[in-house]
Amino acid sequence: MNFPFYIAKRYLFSPGSSNAINIITGIAAAGVVIGAMSLFIVLSGFSGLKDFSLQFSTFFDPDLKVFPEKGKTFTFSESQKQALSNIKGIIAFSEIVEERAILEFRDKQTMAFIKGVDTAYKKVIVADSILSYGNWLTGNDSQVVIGNGISRDLSIGVEQVYTNFLVLYVPKPGKGIPTNPSQAFRKQAFVNIGVYGVNEELDKKYVFTTVVAARNLLGLAPDKVTHLEIKTGAQVDQQRIREQIKNIFNNQVVVKNRMQLNDTLYKMLNTENLASYLIITLIAIIALLNVAGAIIMMIIDKKSNLQTLFNIGSPIKDIRKIFLYQGFLMTFLGTLTGLLLGALTIFLQQKFYLLMITPSLPYPTKFNVFNFIIVFFTIISIGGIASYLAAIRINRRLITN
Numbered sequence: 001m002n003f004p005f006y007i008a009k010r011y012l013f014s015p016g017s018s019n020a021i022n023i024i025t026g027i028a029a030a031g032v033v034i035g036a037m038s039l040f041i042v043l044s045g046f047s048g049l050k051d052f053s054l055q056f057s058t059f060f061d062p063d064l065k066v067f068p069e070k071g072k073t074f075t076f077s078e079s080q081k082q083a084l085s086n087i088k089g090i091i092a093f094s095e096i097v098e099e100r101a102i103l104e105f106r107d108k109q110t111m112a113f114i115k116g117v118d119t120a121y122k123k124v125i126v127a128d129s130i131l132s133y134g135n136w137l138t139g140n141d142s143q144v145v146i147g148n149g150i151s152r153d154l155s156i157g158v159e160q161v162y163t164n165f166l167v168l169y170v171p172k173p174g175k176g177i178p179t180n181p182s183q184a185f186r187k188q189a190f191v192n193i194g195v196y197g198v199n200e201e202l203d204k205k206y207v208f209t210t211v212v213a214a215r216n217l218l219g220l221a222p223d224k225v226t227h228l229e230i231k232t233g234a235q236v237d238q239q240r241i242r243e244q245i246k247n248i249f250n251n252q253v254v255v256k257n258r259m260q261l262n263d264t265l266y267k268m269l270n271t272e273n274l275a276s277y278l279i280i281t282l283i284a285i286i287a288l289l290n291v292a293g294a295i296i297m298m299i300i301d302k303k304s305n306l307q308t309l310f311n312i313g314s315p316i317k318d319i320r321k322i323f324l325y326q327g328f329l330m331t332f333l334g335t336l337t338g339l340l341l342g343a344l345t346i347f348l349q350q351k352f353y354l355l356m357i358t359p360s361l362p363y364p365t366k367f368n369v370f371n372f373i374i375v376f377f378t379i380i381s382i383g384g385i386a387s388y389l390a391a392i393r394i395n396r397r398l399i400t401n
Contacts, residue, residue: 004318063258064232075221087241112147141209143190158193295390334383343367
């Protein structure tokens with residue numbers, strides 16, 4: 001057995017000659033445990049918060065989205081449809097026509113986006129899962145599905161009979177200011193057959209209708225789309241698929257994945273996660289300085305033993321290793337204990353909802369192996385540095401005096 005490591009274990013697990021030394025060592029060990037536990041809980045909380053924040057984007061953001069490089073629309077021909085269908089890894093795609101519109105119901109008005117979708121849209125987005133009540137589009141070009149927010153703003157529900165119409169207005173293309181404002185808009189009456197609910201922002205954003213109705217309202221040709229939404233397989237090379245899509249459209253389109261569609265949100269969440277990690281790590285550094293202090297006190301307490309080891313031929317470097325190993329052992333065991341306690345806390349939160357944001361919404365958490373690894377190496381590294389700084393203080397004069 002490694003001699004310094006054997007002595008380090010004896011020193012770590014046997015009580016010191018002074019009660020104060022034991023208390024200081026216990027405080028140092030507790031600091032390691034609390035530091036590891038706190039860091040893991042914070043990172044797990046932010047992982048859960050990140051997933052919670054991004055889950056709403058999955059309702060309307062597809063795996064890939066194709067935009068025109070210039071302008072608002074681009075041509076999507078039959079040959080391009082066939083070529084897109086032949087790309088390996090694409091499960092489904094949907095033609096989309098989207099534009100801002102004015103909504104009017106009886107004497108109330110609001111703004112939203114009209115989103116025309118085809119029958120394949122339900123294969124790209126699980127539309128039925130977001131319906132609060134009513135039905136999804138059945139293919140009738142006079143139907144719409146609106147969000148909860150729009151429903152409240154306009155005081156409109158699901159119409160059982162075609163008597164109360166929701167009128168949509170979109171501006172006509174052209175330049176200059178029209179002399180007659182009433183002729184500046186195209187309009188069409190629709191019947192609302194369903195109401196969806198996701199969150200407050202998205203519930204006020206979209207009015208869904210068929211892509212044919214949207215084209216008619218906007219005066220677009222049958223082969224024009226504002227973008228395409230694509231669903232891919234779970235384990236596919238999206239970069240390869242993106243390049244193939246660009247080739248089909250002669251590199252005149254922009255293809256974005258879900259992360260790029262929510263670039264600002266991802267950056268904000270990652271920045272918050274990094275800031276929290278650095279703050280808790282700073283606190284852990286302060287706590288782990290106790291490890292260096294405990295080792296220095298242990299060196300003083302074991303000075304007579306160190307003189308004996310030196311006199312029987314142990315070199316200074318081996319004596320230093322004793323306390324370096326002791327610090328590593330304290331940090332290693334404290335880190336594992338803290339991680340286990342942190343994992344238990346996360347499990348209890350997920351199981352019993354110990355912390356609630358609202359009476360019905362528990363604070364989101366997520367157990368992530370990557371967080372486990374990050375915390376382990378962070379605390380071990382800090383503890384190792386603290387142990388090294390304490391161990392190098394041992395020299396011949398300290399031992400012999």
